[in-house]
Amino acid sequence: MNATKRKRLKAKGWRFGDAKELLGLSDEESKYVELKMRLAESLRKKRLKRRLGQTELAKLIESSQSRVAKMEAADGSVSIDLLIRSLLALGASNPELGRIIARTHRG
Amino acid sequence: MNATKRKRLKAKGWRFGDAKELLGLSDEESKYVELKMRLAESLRKKRLKRRLGQTELAKLIESSQSRVAKMEAADGSVSIDLLIRSLLALGASNPELGRIIARTHRG
DNA sequence: ACAGTGTATGTCGGATTAGACATATTGTCA
DNA sequence: TGACAATATGTCTAATCCGACATACACTGT
Numbered sequence: 001m002n003a004t005k006r007k008r009l010k011a012k013g014w015r016f017g018d019a020k021e022l023l024g025l026s027d028e029e030s031k032y033v034e035l036k037m038r039l040a041e042s043l044r045k046k047r048l049k050r051r052l053g054q055t056e057l058a059k060l061i062e063s064s065q066s067r068v069a070k071m072e073a074a075d076g077s078v079s080i081d082l083l084i085r086s087l088l089a090l091g092a093s094n095p096e097l098g099r100i101i102a103r104t105h106r107g
Numbered sequence: 108m109n110a111t112k113r114k115r116l117k118a119k120g121w122r123f124g125d126a127k128e129l130l131g132l133s134d135e136e137s138k139y140v141e142l143k144m145r146l147a148e149s150l151r152k153k154r155l156k157r158r159l160g161q162t163e164l165a166k167l168i169e170s171s172q173s174r175v176a177k178m179e180a181a182d183g184s185v186s187i188d189l190l191i192r193s194l195l196a197l198g199a200s201n202p203e204l205g206r207i208i209a210r211t212h213r214g
Numbered sequence: 215a216c217a218g219t220g221t222a223t224g225t226c227g228g229a230t231t232a233g234a235c236a237t238a239t240t241g242t243c244a
Numbered sequence: 245t246g247a248c249a250a251t252a253t254g255t256c257t258a259a260t261c262c263g264a265c266a267t268a269c270a271c272t273g274t
Contacts, residue, residue: 028195035191035201053220064263069222077261079231081188084142088135094142098209102202161251171233176252184231186261 033074035101039083040074042100046090047072061089140181142208146190147181149207153197154179168196 047057047068054068061068063086071078071086087097154164154175161175168175170193178185178193194204 028192031195031201032192035204054222055220058263062263064265065221066223066265067263073222075223079186079188079261080191081186081231082262084187085135085139088138094138095209097142098205098207100205101208102205160249165233169233171235172251173235173253174233176250180252182253186231188261189232 032080036078036080036083037074038100038103039080039087040072040078042092043083043086043090044072046087046092050090057086057090061086139187143185143187143190144181145207145210146187146194147179147185149199150190150193150197151179153194153199157197164193164197168193 047054052060054072055065058065058068067078067082068086071083084097087100092100154161159167161179162172165172165175174185174189175193178190191204194207199207
């Protein structure tokens with residue numbers, strides 16, 4: 001139902017566990033948050049693989065270190081949109097994105 | 108490089124063809140736009156499969172008919188974020204989303 | 215303990231995106 | 245053709261998100 005509202009969740013602390021039980025999250029909400037965490041995790045992996053610091057990655061995608069940190073933390077102020085654009089900027093293909101998103105978690 | 112800026116593309120007219128040549132789109136930009144179009148298309152398919160009108164779907168996801176129309180048209184004012192939330196609201200699983208995103212187009 | 219490097223967190227102003235409304239367009243049926 | 249439903253398009257205001265900055269925290273090496 002409420003697909004749109006309440007994205008202000010913060011996703012802090014529970015890096016792997018399920019979202020659903022901690023807060024009163026609906027199915028879509030928890031799927032949304034898990035998806036976001038998976039993307040966040042992949043971003044960090046890709047960055048480390050390239051041996052880049054957050055500041056360097058920030059420069060690469062025309063953003064700031066703090067935003068990169070927030071992306072990787074799946075912060076509530078970060079959209080899936082931004083995560084996807086950043087992954088694409090790091091050279092992820094659409095099939096690769098698909099794999100990341102499909103996985104039922106712990107990338 | 109410029110992952111962030113210029114999303115104001117409208118994606119009008121070229122329902123399937125490649126984005127890249129029409130405008131001066133970078134690799135990530137065209138991947139982004141194609142991705143969006145694939146999601147848009149899937150949303151429409153899912154809606155029709157359920158025999159819902161845009162107005163009904165709008166109600167379901169707490170949005171408006173006009174926004175649904177724009178989503179399905181992959182309008183520039185629509186984010187991938189919103190498309191994903193809508194698909195989740197229509198019951199798409201993460202693996203299903205993954206498949207949609209992975210496909211190299213004409214889903 | 216201090217300096218240096220990298221990451222996290224809080225906040226702010228400005229940019230983008232959202233839902234809503236009005237209106238136009240398209241399609242179907244009588 | 246006219247009436248009606250469905251979808252598309254344009255524009256507004258409000259909410260959300262983004263980059264930036266400041267600053268805090270964590271970890272090394274000395």
